[in-house]
Amino acid sequence: TRFYYKTGDKVLEMADENVRSTGYDNALVALIHAEKEDEDDSQGVEKKLVKNLKWAAKKNNTNVVILHSFAHLSDSKAAPEFTKKLFNSTEKRMKNAEYETFQTPFGYFLDLDLKAPGYSMARVFKNF
Structure with missing residues (x-):
């Protein structure tokens, strides 16, 4: 999978000002949405x-994982602070398990360039 991005509009005041555009090849891109009810079970989530x-x-067959927030696509949204904390703790746990893990700039809309191969495991949806 090829995944490149460029920062667009900043949408959260808490968003980091020092962001950059970058890209990754042969990476798992996780499009993640945290819901309001997830806040009740943060460790389980x-x-x-x-x-x-x-x-x-x-x-x-990759060791590179990209965490990207897609919170704007749903009516049930966790607080941005919760979601950012979830991303940070998830990134830390993945790195501790020897995965190269990165986050896209949180609190920004991004111009995305995504190319995924044409096999079933290249696109997986999980709901929990």
């Missing part, structure tokens, strides 16, 4: 997220 990321990375 984090554990399931990490488990699913490791599974999908192995299925796609």
Whole structure:
């Protein structure tokens, strides 16, 4: 999978000002949405997220994982602070498990360039 991005509009005041555009090849791109009810079980959600990321990375023969927030696509949204904390703790756990893990700039809309191969495991949806 090829995934490149360029920062667009800043949409959260808490967003980091020092962001850059970059890209990755042969990476698992996780488009993640945290819902309001996830805040009630943050440890359980984090554990399931990490488990699913490791599974999908192995299925796609990659050790590179990109965490990208897609919160704007739903009516039920977790607080941005919760989501950012979830991303940070997930990134830390993935790195501790020896996965190269990165986050796209949180709090920005991004211009995305995504190319995924044409096999079933290249596109996986998980809901938990």
